[in-house]
Amino acid sequence: MSLQRIVRVSLEHPTSAVCVAGVETLVDIYGSVPEGTETFEVYGTPGVNIYISPNMEASRERADTRRWHFNMGLEIIVVMNSPSNDLNDSHVQISYHSRDEPLALAYAVLYLTCVDISLDTDMNCDGNVERNYVDKRQWVWGPSGHGAVLLVNCDRDDPTCDDRDNCDKRVRCLEDLQDMSLMILKTQGPAALFDDHKLVLHVSSFDAERARVFHACGPEDSCETYRYVLGQNKVSYVVPRFSGDEERFYIEGLSFPDAGFSGLITFHVTLLDDSNQDFPESPIFTDTVVFRVAPWIMTPSTLPPLEVYVCKVRNNTHFVEAVAHLARKAGCKLTICPQDENRNDRWIQDEIELGYIQAPHKTFPVVFDSPRNGELQDFPYKRILGPDFGYVTREAEEDLVTGMDSFGNLEVSPPVTVGGKEYPLGRILIGGSSYPRDVSREMLKVLQDFLFAQKVQAPVRLFSDWLSIGHVDEFLSFVPAQDGKGFRLLLASPSTCYKLFEEKEKEGHGDVKMLEGVKKKGNMMIKEVLSDKTLRQHNQYAESCIDWNREILKQELGLTEEDIIDIPQLFRLKMVVSKNELKAEALFPDMVNMLVLGKHLGIPKPFGPIINGQCCLEEKVRALLEPLGLKCTFIDDYFTYHIRSGEVHCGTNVRRKPFPFKWWNMTP
Incomplete structure (x- = not known):
């Protein structure tokens, strides 16, 4: 138009x-x-x-x-x-x-x-570039919408290159073209017309910083064919006249949607009258197309797993073996980050989050590297980035980064419907304070801006600052289910734990100790846990914080109590000297902080009271989860992770299958 x-x-x-x-x-x-x-x-x-x-x-x-x-x-x-x-x-x-x-x-x-004259792209998101008489100047969401999709070309298809594919102004290998979107300029008319007329492809200077265009100027089986024509510091290109009626352009995204960038990029072709040499050219016609940069999409723990990541450090051989065994049962690939690369940084969940980007013609995973920059900071760029595996990060000044910016504090729900509003890709969950305070901790604005700008997984803010580490994965997780909404939300629950212990005391097991086999002294008996008034007050506080989040999750995810399973857990408050505040940490291994691989669950072994030859906490969790068709494997992480304020989920990461739902068919 x-x-x-x-x-x-x-x-x-x-x-x-x-x-x-x-x-x-x-x-x-x-x-x-x-x-x-x-x-x-x-x-x-x-x-x-x-x-x-x-x-x-x-x-x-x-x-x-x-x-x-x-x-x-x-x-x-x-x-x-x-x-x-x-x-x-x-x-x-x-x-x-x-x-x-x-x-x-x-x-x-x-x-x-x-x-x-027609500037054509895949406006119908069907993988084909064809003339389409919709308004190409508008990008419309939804199943009846239209608009072209552009991928950020953030993988590294050429293994001899040290950088991502979109970090230079050339096509290094033909595989790189598969990550780009095709745009075709078609012209039909008398060749003599272009003796005094010309076609100019152009873009705004703002958009030129966020996309790059290559023109196929010859045989398409050679990298030298592809001429860099639009992008940073190049906002216009006079299209030369070749023998054919069709010119092919390949476009790569340079930037994800973010603060100040909606993700929309507009390209124009203008026919100019250049017949009067004494005057500047005058425009006759402009055709316009709009692309939307594909968002980075997180994958919830309910999607099928493809690959499990874990770090091998000095003292976690048995942990790695347990994770490997679980990965084999789930049919997953296992990737171990060796000690010489992780330098004893075992917290791979905090370092990265694995998601994907998708266009009609191509989908590939993208690792989101957190700004925590621990000893693992080089692993995602040097080892994960590669052919058809992209990389994105957001940096901040080192003194501004806190534990809230680690990605144990970044989760995503399964698909939900809330008050008639559908979220077919789920909703991102991030933790922070319940209200602004001088000493409150929040995820960095640069991270929140990025997550909100992707649009398709509208983030929800939760209250996690009550915890010593402050991550949402310390009190919640999601597991798949065959009924209901297709999943259950698991919440850590002190009251459920107290109720279980009260039942065991009534059965005559009050003298049975916790943490037998891992602690040599100070092991509390069931009756001591129940009679400890200070500990009960600590857990009443923890329960109130979890209940605050419970109501937020019910409201923002459209959940009912039937969608929630309470997992027994106790916390204790400790003084955080740097904050001069009491913060909570798990009293025994935190069972909601689990690894979910389809129906196989890798759960922190709680070392609860052994009654009739079985840990009563394990027995309770099995009774809650195995009726859903889930298989519980309890992994000993006490000395390798728990005493360092983390658990199984903190020490693992998972690449999962993308959603079958296509993001452009939703309405944010």
């Missing part, structure tokens, strides 16, 4: 004009009118459609049906639908008449050359 062009005719000499197939041209006949004119007639050669309209809103009528009364309000509209074979091979003739004279007072002739 393009703006109408106005062409003025003359009585003194014929006028020539270029029109574009399918685009309306307004003919102004009022600038030069013979005296005494009362009516006029308009005729055109075959292929020229002429209409008369009182104004733009009123219905129009074919011009050759009758003689028209001369009225300044009338508009003459000319449309050609097929390109010309030669210059000026069509024309329009206007004759001016008076009431008394039988012959025309004068004639005006407009010679027309029609050219067909």
Whole structure:
């Protein structure tokens, strides 16, 4: 769709004009009118459609049906639908008449050359580039929407290169083109027209910083064919005339949506009249297409797992073996980060989050590297980034980064519907304070801006600052289920633990100790846990914080109590010297901080009271989860993770299958 062009005719000499197939041209006949004119007639050669309209809103009528009364309000509209074979091979003739004279007072002739110009992309998101008569200037969400999709070309297809594919201005290997979006410029018309006309592809300087365009200028089986034509410091490109009618352009994204960038990038092609060497070119026609940069999408723990990541450090051999065993049972690939690369940083969940980006023609995983920059900081860039595996990060000043910016504090729910509003890709969950305070901890604004800008997984803020580490994965997780909403939300629950212990005391097991086999002294008996007033107050506080989040999650995810399973857990408060505040940490291994691999769950072994040969905490969790078809494996992480304020989930990470739902079919 393009703006109408106005062409003025003359009585003194014929006028020539270029029109574009399918685009309306307004003919102004009022600038030069013979005296005494009362009516006029308009005729055109075959292929020229002429209409008369009182104004733009009123219905129009074919011009050759009758003689028209001369009225300044009338508009003459000319449309050609097929390109010309030669210059000026069509024309329009206007004759001016008076009431008394039988012959025309004068004639005006407009010679027309029609050219067909179209800038085409995959507007229907069906993987095909074809002409589409929707408004290409608009990007419309939803199953009935339209608009082209652009990937941030953030993988590294050439293994000999040290950087991501979009960090230089060249095509290093042909596989790189598969990550780009195709845009085709089609032109049909007399070749001689372009002796004094030219086509210019152009973009705004703002958008040029966020996308790069390559022109295929020869055989497409050679990297040298692809010429860098638009991007940073290059906002326009005069398209050379080759023998064909089709020019192919490949576009790569440089930036994800973020604060100040909606993700929309607009490209234009303009036909310019360059026939008068004494004056600048004048525009005749512009075609426009809009791309949306594909968002980075997180995958919830309910999606099928593909690959498990874990770090091998000095003292966690048995832990790694347990994770490997679980990965084999789930049919997952296992990737171990060796000690010489992790330098004893075992917290791979905090370092990265694994998601993906998707266009109709291509989907690939993208690792989001947190700004925590521990000893693992080089692993995602050096080992995960590669062919069809992208990388993105957000940096901040080192003294501003806190534990809240680690990605144990970043989770995503399964798909939910809330009050009729669908979230088919789930909702991101991030932790922080319940209200602003001088000493409150929040995730960095640069991270929150990025997450909110992706639009498709509208984030929810939770209260996690009550915890010593402060991560949402310390009190919640999601597991798949075959019924209901297709999942259950697991919440850590002190009250459920107290209720279980009270039942065991009534059964005569009050003297049974916790943490047998891992602690040599100070092991509390069930009756001591129940009688410890300070510990109970600590857990009443923890329960109130979890309940605050419970209500937020029910409201923001559209959950009911039937969708939630309470997992027994106790906490204790400790003074955090740097904050001069009491913060909570798990009293025994935190069972909601689990590894979910389909129906296989790797749960921190709680070392609860052994009754009748079984840990009563494990027995309770099995009773809660195994009826859902889940299989519970309890992994000993006490000395390797728990005493360092983390658990199984903190020490692992998972790449999962993308959602079957296509993000462009949703309405944010």
